[in-house]
Amino acid sequence: MPTGLKNIFSDFLTLLFPEFCQACERTLAAGEDLVCTHCRLKLPYTNVHLQPPDLNPLAVRFYGKLPMKHVLAYLYFNRAGRTQRLLHALKYKGVQEVGELLGTWYGHNLQESGYAHAFELILPVPLHPRKRRQRGYNQSDSFARGLGNALSCPWSNQVLKRTQYTSSQTHKSRPERWENVAEVFKVIDPTIIQGKKILLVDDVITTGATLEACGLTLLKAGCAEVSVCTIAAA
Structure with missing residues (x-):
């Protein structure tokens, strides 16, 4: 034609x-x-990637708990706002392209701000196989893919595994969130992450308990450092 x-x-x-x-x-x-x-x-951009680490308001969530190299989030989460609608489309309407688009946009921002070689492997926080079957996909995979494409950095959803099915974190307190996810993650093949700078990605950071538990698992398995990046920060 x-x-x-x-x-x-x-x-x-x-x-x-x-x-x-x-x-x-x-x-x-x-x-x-x-x-x-x-x-x-x-969109309510956080711009935390432009701030010095000691002035990053998100980094304080991990102080005294886990050594994080970079703590990044693309957007702020506001109920009934644009970010919530985008996340709802990604998580519950099956519009996985939203995650990849946001990852691509943020990845380009990070690249332009000096993060081009900051990471060697991008890993999405895994869902338990049961929850993945229910949803049909992991919403963090598409965000990881977009970031990886923009940063020319490999990503994989075959490195981390969630070994226990946990209840929703939504209405839990900080201690309850930590107890809910402690020791539920496993590195399938530690040789893949040995000595590498890992970027751990998820959809939303609230207390940081899930990312903390996952990051601790990665550090124990031998990676050089862990950074985190989410679509949104509550």
Whole structure:
């Protein structure tokens, strides 16, 4: 099909089946993908990657608990806001492309800010196989993929394993969250992470208990250092 006819056909399909912004549900304009330009400009960016480590407000969640090299989050989480709608689309509507898009955007930001060689392997926090079967996918995988592509850094969801099925962390206190995830992670093959700078990624950081437990497992298995990066920070 000639290019001109392809464009006409594409425009016709868009007219019949318009695509909507995953953050505000308005119709996307030509050239927009998943998130409209207006929402992209209005997203609540943390910009913690631009701050010195000792001034990073997220890093304090790990002080005295686990030595983290970098603590990063792309967006702030606000209930009923754009970030929550994007995460809802990613986690519950099956729109995995949202995670990859946000990972790509943030990965480019990190690369431009001097993080191009800061990590040697990106690992998403794993779901228990039972929960993965229920959802059909791990929402952190797509974010890891986007970050990896933008940073030219390998990623894998075959290194970490969650060995126990745990209940939701949503309504638990900090001690309850830690007890809920302590010792539930395992490194399948420690030789893969030996001496490497690991970037551990998840969808949201709240108290940091899950990332702390996972990071501790990685350090015990012999990696050189652990950094964390999430889509959002509560």
